[in-house]
Amino acid sequence: GDSVTQMEGPVTLSEEAFLTINCTYTATGYPSLFWYVQYPGEGLQLLLKATKADDKGSNKGFEATYRKETTSFHLEKGSVQVSDSAVYFCALSDKDKFYFGSGTKLNVKP
Amino acid sequence: DVKVTQSSRYLVKRTGEKVFLECVQDMDHENMFWYRQDPGLGLRLIYFSYDVKMKEKGDIPEGYSVSREKKERFSLILESASTNQTSMYLCASSLGGVEYGYTFGSGTRLTVV
Numbered sequence A: 001g002d003s004v005t006q007m008e009g010p011v012t013l014s015e016e017a018f019l020t021i022n023c024t025y026t027a028t029g030y031p032s033l034f035w036y037v038q039y040p041g042e043g044l045q046l047l048l049k050a051t052k053a054d055d056k057g058s059n060k061g062f063e064a065t066y067r068k069e070t071t072s073f074h075l076e077k078g079s080v081q082v083s084d085s086a087v088y089f090c091a092l093s094d095k096d097k098f099y100f101g102s103g104t105k106l107n108v109k110p
Numbered sequence B: 001d002v003k004v005t006q007s008s009r010y011l012v013k014r015t016g017e018k019v020f021l022e023c024v025q026d027m028d029h030e031n032m033f034w035y036r037q038d039p040g041l042g043l044r045l046i047y048f049s050y051d052v053k054m055k056e057k058g059d060i061p062e063g064y065s066v067s068r069e070k071k072e073r074f075s076l077i078l079e080s081a082s083t084n085q086t087s088m089y090l091c092a093s094s095l096g097g098v099e100y101g102y103t104f105g106s107g108t109r110l111t112v113v
Helices: none
Strands: A003-006 A011-014 A019-021 A023-026 A032-038 A044-050 A056-059 A062-065 A075-077 A086-094 A097-100 A104-109 B004-006 B010-013 B019-021 B023-025 B031-038 B042-049 B064-070 B073-078 B087-094 B108-112
Touching: A003 A086, A003 A097, A011 A019, A019 A104, A023 A032, A023 A086, A032 A056, A032 A062, A044 A062, A097 B042, B004 B087, B010 B019, B019 B108, B023 B031, B023 B087, B031 B064, B031 B073, B042 B064, B042 B073, B073 B087
Parallel strands: A011 A104, B010 B108
Antiparallel strands: A003 A023, A019 A075, A032 A044, A032 A086, A044 A056, A056 A062, A062 A075, A086 A097, A086 A104, B004 B023, B019 B073, B023 B073, B031 B042, B031 B087, B064 B073, B087 B108
16 A cells, blocks of 8 residues: 655754755555645644656755655755754655655754 | 634543534635544544545544534544543645645644543
8 A cells, every 4th residue: 555654753953954854655556745844733734745756846945856766755955944843744645645654853953 | 825724722621521623624625634643653544525424434533433514614523532532633625636735724632631
């Protein structure tokens, strides 16, 4: 069945460091891929998405490229800020059903 | 912007009570979902609905039921609350189609004592 695996956290970085959060997936069809962010005490917000192979999603300085050959959708940001501290979820959508990774907590220190 | 509103941010209920969690969306979305979120377990799908009066079990439906009498409203019901149902509950809606993401509500943190 479909599934998403993302790196365990927490990830702790200093401000302005480079961020990578790894995400790989297994899917039987042709899924769309998403990154969601959850700030403390809040629900999940869509951060970016990609709907087909080689698409790059981007938003607020974050990027992720849909790599079909490696079944990956890694999240990157060149320079993180304290305000990026949150939990990040990788997800795929296949046949109207979503599958979420377990989430990666990011702590950014000043 | 689509808005998904969950009626309560925090709830405290007693064991054995019947609990209703309400979710309303304002953009005529077909699909609505209920998840629970627990540390170390991520998001787990409880129930979902693709149309009015329609419901489907997700991965962990035991101890829950749902109601969708109107398109915009999707209610989660805990028939007899238990302490292991203490959790964050998240409602989501989507337009449909694999390319659309979910829009989530802010969540309801339920504590059963």
